[in-house]
Amino acid sequence: VNLFAALERMRRAFAACLGSPATGVRDCLLKEAQEIRREDVEACRRIGELGATLITEGSTLLTHCNAGALATAGEGTALGIITTAARKGKVRAVYVDETRPLLQGSRLTSWELVREGIDVILITDSTAGAVLAQNGVDAVIVGADRIAANGDTANKIGTYPLAVLAARHHVPFYVAAPTSTVDAATPSGKEIRIEERSANEVTHLAGNRIAAEGVRVYAPAFDITPNEFITAIVTENVILRPPFLTAIAALDSAGGKMP
Amino acid sequence: VNLFAALERMRRAFAACLGSPATGVRDCLLKEAQEIRREDVEACRRIGELGATLITEGSTLLTHCNAGALATAGEGTALGIITTAARKGKVRAVYVDETRPLLQGSRLTSWELVREGIDVILITDSTAGAVLAQNGVDAVIVGADRIAANGDTANKIGTYPLAVLAARHHVPFYVAAPTSTVDAATPSGKEIRIEERSANEVTHLAGNRIAAEGVRVYAPAFDITPNEFITAIVTENVILRPPFLTAIAALDSAGGKMP
Numbered sequence: 168v169n170l171f172a173a174l175e176r177m178r179r180a181f182a183a184c185l186g187s188p189a190t191g192v193r194d195c196l197l198k199e200a201q202e203i204r205r206e207d208v209e210a211c212r213r214i215g216e217l218g219a220t221l222i223t224e225g226s227t228l229l230t231h232c233n234a235g236a237l238a239t240a241g242e243g244t245a246l247g248i249i250t251t252a253a254r255k256g257k258v259r260a261v262y263v264d265e266t267r268p269l270l271q272g273s274r275l276t277s278w279e280l281v282r283e284g285i286d287v288i289l290i291t292d293s294t295a296g297a298v299l300a301q302n303g304v305d306a307v308i309v310g311a312d313r314i315a316a317n318g319d320t321a322n323k324i325g326t327y328p329l330a331v332l333a334a335r336h337h338v339p340f341y342v343a344a345p346t347s348t349v350d351a352a353t354p355s356g357k358e359i360r361i362e363e364r365s366a367n368e369v370t371h372l373a374g375n376r377i378a379a380e381g382v383r384v385y386a387p388a389f390d391i392t393p394n395e396f397i398t399a400i401v402t403e404n405v406i407l408r409p410p411f412l413t414a415i416a417a418l419d420s421a422g423g424k425m426p
Numbered sequence: 427v428n429l430f431a432a433l434e435r436m437r438r439a440f441a442a443c444l445g446s447p448a449t450g451v452r453d454c455l456l457k458e459a460q461e462i463r464r465e466d467v468e469a470c471r472r473i474g475e476l477g478a479t480l481i482t483e484g485s486t487l488l489t490h491c492n493a494g495a496l497a498t499a500g501e502g503t504a505l506g507i508i509t510t511a512a513r514k515g516k517v518r519a520v521y522v523d524e525t526r527p528l529l530q531g532s533r534l535t536s537w538e539l540v541r542e543g544i545d546v547i548l549i550t551d552s553t554a555g556a557v558l559a560q561n562g563v564d565a566v567i568v569g570a571d572r573i574a575a576n577g578d579t580a581n582k583i584g585t586y587p588l589a590v591l592a593a594r595h596h597v598p599f600y601v602a603a604p605t606s607t608v609d610a611a612t613p614s615g616k617e618i619r620i621e622e623r624s625a626n627e628v629t630h631l632a633g634n635r636i637a638a639e640g641v642r643v644y645a646p647a648f649d650i651t652p653n654e655f656i657t658a659i660v661t662e663n664v665i666l667r668p669p670f671l672t673a674i675a676a677l678d679s680a681g682g683k684m685p
Contacts, residue, residue, distance in 0.1 A: 390559070
């Protein structure tokens with residue numbers, strides 16, 4: 168949803184630029200794009216700082232997919248929190264889900280965290296249950312693709328099982344996202360339409376078929392995590408706590424700048 | 427555990443053969459091996475028949491890993507139930523988890539079920555949460571590697587998250603296994619030691635590296651599903667119901683032949 172928010176800003180900038188002949192339209196749009204980038208860098212930095220306050224010393228964390236420097240203009244949302252907490256010496260290790268089918272966890276998140284000198288333990292997605300059951304995780308931190316007005320969160324497929332497992336093992340489950348990801352016009356997760364990905368992403372890997380012939384494939388890009396499983400949503404301005412409907416309404420009426 | 431039970435039978439047969447000079451040791455061992463095979467075929471058949479009674483008409487099922495004809499001497503345990511129910515016209519479709527890291531679901535289970543003419547929908551392991559949340563599944567059926575005296579079940583990594591999700595969505599969760607898988611000498615899942623697999627199984631696929639360099643890997647072969655998440659355990663003799671401690675004790679004292 169924040170991609171479309173950025174596009175809408177560019178569209179508005181374009182309309183405004185047309186009315187100011189003093190500046191070329193290209194320079195005017197470039198200025199707006201650079202401003203969006205600057206704001207995203209700053210939002211990531213503030214999400215990292217705010218979120219790091221939630222992490223206790225010596226924590227082992229778990230994350231899913233990639234919500235890092237490769238997915239944002241800054242240091243990332245979920246990974247912004249993890250790297251900020253790590254620099255403060257709070258992080259013992261990070262379990263990274265490989266995140267099938269596109270392996271953003273094993274390919275991207277692992278790479279970013281290893282580069283930061285963080286101890287990365289790569290697991291298959293379905294190993295998270297065993298790790299949580301063994302009391303091996305102090306907090307789960309994920310990003311978000313869209314957050315509804317009630318806090319229901321659409322994020323990379325596999326987020327919802329993690330949230331259910333975290334709740335069962337009394338492990339806090341944090342969602343990290345800029346306020347531009349909050350879509351107050353969508354009442355709940357039920358109204359979020361989930362994109363379906365190509366069957367090839369599951370049946371093939373690096374061009375090689377890895378599944379039997381003759382199967383159908385169901386490959387939703389995202390799943391919905393109901394608000395009841397979310398401990399807190401970390402934005403660049405504020406840490407939202409349940410009830411999220413109230414917290415998000417307050418955020419929205421303050422134009423995202425709620426303290 | 428049933429592999430070791432079979433080895434123990436062969437060891438006993440060997441000792442007995444040594445005392446009977448009339449038969450060659452080789453023929454004597456072959457006879458015992460063939461008997462074990464015959465019993466396994468029959469156990470699978472009976473598990474299939476018994477388990478199929480649990481499946482309602484028009485069911486969509488979900489299974490994990492491979493507990494089929496490629497993993498047993500007969501038609502399989504979990505897949506024995508699914509194929510038997512399918513032949514009775516009860517099965518609408520089967521969701522098959524790909525089962526990372528070794529992809530037994532996409533490679534083996536899918537192949538077996540497609541061959542049976544069953545409608546197979548392949549999903550990544552972490553998509554099961556979304557499928558269950560959409561009320562897309564009527565029952566989850568898995569095999570077992572070892573069942574403790576209280577019913578706690580060790581099975582392929584990823585079984586436990588499925589069980590937790592099935593419980594949340596009020597979907598029955600069935601374990602299918604011959605009585606030789608029940609290990610009454612192990613009080614609970616806590617005492618089951620879990621084998622760890624090679625890191626390469628997660629970091630590589632078909633010889634190609636699919637993960638960033640510098641990561642550690644945690645790759646347990648199995649996880650433990652606590653008995654509270656299991657609706658029933660289908661053996662070749664009886665459908666065990668909670669409380670499993672009592673049901674398994676009765677089974678054990680009857681030498682596995684409990685009605």
